[in-house]
Amino acid sequence: MLDQRAITPVFQPLVDLTFGRVIGYEALSRGPAGTPWREPMALFAAARKVGRDAELDWICRANAYREAMRAGFGRELNLFVNMEPTAWRAECPADLTPIVDQARNRLRVVTEMTERAIADDPASLLAATANCRENGWGVALDDVGADPMSLALMPFVHPDVVKLDMQLLQAPGDQNTARVVAAVAAYAEASGALVLAEGVETAEQMAVARSMGATIGQGWHLGRPGPLPEELPEASALPLVRRSPGDARTPFDIVAAERPVTRTSKSQLMPMSRHLEALAGTGPEPPVLLACFQNARHFTPATARRFTRIAAHSPFVAAVGTGLGDEPAPGVRGAHLPAADNLRDEWNVIVVGPHRAAALVARDLGDTGPEADRLFDFALTHDRRLVVAAARAMLHRLAPVS
Template identity: 70%
Template sequence: MPDIHAVLDARTVTPVFQPLVEIGTGRVAGYEALTRGPAGTPWESPLALFAAARAAGREAELDWVCRARAYEAALAAGLDRSTALFVNMEPTAWRAGCPADLADVTARAERRLRVVTEMTERSIAADPSALLAATAQCREAGWGVALDDVGADPHSLALMPFVHPDVVKLDMQLLRSPHEPHTARVVGAVRAYAESSGALILAEGIETERELAVARSMGAVVGQGWHFGRPGPLPAGRAAGTALPLLGAPAADPARERSATPYSIVAAERPVTRTTKSLLMPTSRMLEADAGAGAQPPVLLACFQEEKFFTPATARRFAGLARRSPLVAALGAGLPAEPAPGVRGADFGADDPLRGEWNVIVVGPHHAAALVARDAGSTGPDGDREFDHAVTYDRELVVAAARSLLHWLTPDRRLQPAT
């Protein structure tokens, strides 16, 4: 029997496809590609296959192989841009780059297929900077992005605006527990996002007529599950499907995000006022308190200029918030990768514009707010230091400011799957 390295070297994985169906019309709108390892081996199950590849240090390569095999099968079956092909991707695979032997089929897929790349909440929190790069690359190819398993973890709701998904996939467990308060909170947040963005809601795991009715009541317009068909080969002589609409890139320019700062983004759109640090502290604390309140914890990102301003008291507050939030980050010159338990850290150089900024940004499923401030260069006691500042609750502007900081956050190995 071959070992996992032989399986990967020979690229011996097989894609199967499950239909995605328009609930209102019954028409096929796309297929999701799922992976199977070599039949009759310990790696036939995708879970076992990926676990073995992870242990061998080749998980990113397997991720590329699975997608490439799906592209090959779709191209061979004559799939075109009238029918969406959903494929799963770990954003961390983007860092590894496409293996040379898979580059041709990937390039052909970019030209001929309508691909929707699925990402999960866990992968987003693990490597935010790779997430932004991977989603930007998908959209440059004219492809879409889906957020998978929404509702399996409440953290996915706060991270949704950073993905800006074209499709939100409701986790199948929501269909099984429609009367639970958690389900109502998740569905409410997803419907609010879909209404504001134009994204589609897709319900996974539909097996019965009752679950189909539940999915429809949740706002799903596309369904997936055994009620519509089990995974298998793409059908021969497939009729043209219904093209799923894609949102395209978010309004913010990714290149501008990488070069801009929260202050420059918000100050370009909102009036700026000069005041002292002591007078800004109540607003800063209020935003931190918002991050700790409610049943759906938000993302909290903050810039502290220098390590000395991330005080022991602040570290305790942030560590407490990190225990229930999907992502809490503190950036400042001299800050380590984990300045407090569970808190993501980032250091920047003496000449970086962020060193002059004090920012507190909160993004949740229903609430977004940002305090952005730039040091005016005054001297004297710390509380009397002056800052030019602006406060905004405009969701699009707050998310753009937050995304400019996500580029600083490198992979968190604690959030990678265990080997």
């Protein structure tokens, strides 16, 4: 089936909830009828077992692009396509490359990703989103609200479109729904992102979706998946979120460029560091915690126990440093810093959540006195823009889960 590229795309309309007009379509993939792989979950599960899920991902996207171009899509009509960011590490099959290249020049694609991608392979996620934007395409974060992780990781994806999970429309009075909607509204207001509600199956749910801040809807009430119509609707490309260019600096460089730098000892920094760590393990929506320890010897058994407790509740916890392994403590992602990495000179604690953001960044001055008296230059910020930029600089160091 994979060798024959026997995957069929179907298209579900995306509808402007204010004017009722179709503004684009989401491409969904189907395996051959009459086989156990008709539905996409079974299809990808089977491909994963034989190690060809990345290839399947390319096939699904290429077939969707081909069908959209055949139907007459241009850059004014929005095409939403799902992507597994881990497929970014896999080269596009040679027979599909011409289709993908044509699509880059002719289509306006919004690539949908899920929050689990950043937990599995954050570097690939960042690379994949950057590539989409280099093509003038957009990025959507899918299934927001299905897992608390999606809210904490939303700033790293920095989506142009936030897709509310269909479960939210089925429980509009639930406290968790209220938290998700509030967090998404805050992100959309600050970034200019659009909100799309999935699973709109009744007129009542369409009204609920609008009350949640959604301006676009998707679901059986608005149109079922099927072939593209012979006559495509008139539409305009969705606006994309303004974003800063990539930044190759370290967290200290990023924050210190805009915030006051103070010199102090390690003993004076410890309480601040512990305070930020504590923030990551509290509240109904625990944030992401990223930390740089310079060297594995600073990741002590007591620190490992602390981070293990935080990881039990936080959606993503990572610790990097020379000599640290891929999992320095249960549930904690890790990464070894090589000798050439200038992050080795930094002690950083970064916390990012839906409603809180903070970063303590410090640079070792290299003195050789007693451990508690070692001097650092440090800066502290709660500016979300700076905190997210600093966090992204650390996420690039994390390798994919094997």
